Amino acid sequence: MKVKINSYKAVAAWKWDLPEGSDRTCGICRVDFEGTCSKCKYPGDDCPIMIGECKHCFHMHCVTDWLQAESSQGRCPMCRQPFREKVAEVKEGTPRTPAPREQPRNNSTSTAGSSSSGGSG
Numbered sequence: 001m002k003v004k005i006n007s008y009k010a011v012a013a014w015k016w017d018l019p020e021g022s023d024r025t026c027g028i029c030r031v032d033f034e035g036t037c038s039k040c041k042y043p044g045d046d047c048p049i050m051i052g053e054c055k056h057c058f059h060m061h062c063v064t065d066w067l068q069a070e071s072s073q074g075r076c077p078m079c080r081q082p083f084r085e086k087v088a089e090v091k092e093g094t095p096r097t098p099a100p101r102e103q104p105r106n107n108s109t110s111t112a113g114s115s116s117s118g119g120s121g
Contacts, residue, residue, distance in 0.1 A: 028062035
């Protein structure tokens with residue numbers, strides 16, 4: 001039986017912002033960054049990427065396990081330089097929107113908030 005899909009809507013699409021020219025696979029487990037390391041179920045925030053100052057990229061769990069091993073001596077598994085995580089840079093023109101604030105969901109939350117604010121003022 002064949003099924004023909006006339007159209008579809010993508011729910012979400014994303015790609016990791018990796019340094020230009022870097023490999024799209026983890027340097028330790030060799031799994032694509034769109035996938036997950038052996039410890040994670042889902043790609044994305046559950047399986048983040050760490051980029052070293054040397055520009056080598058790894059799944060966070062892979063490189064933390066590597067760095068905890070005594071034999072690693074705190075060095076990058078690819079180039080053997082001391083591994084330091086690269087601090088993310090904010091790109092010009094990147095919109096900065098504050099995170100949405102949660103509203104109270106029930107009366108007990110708002111009552112507790114009003115009684116605590118009444119006691120402090």
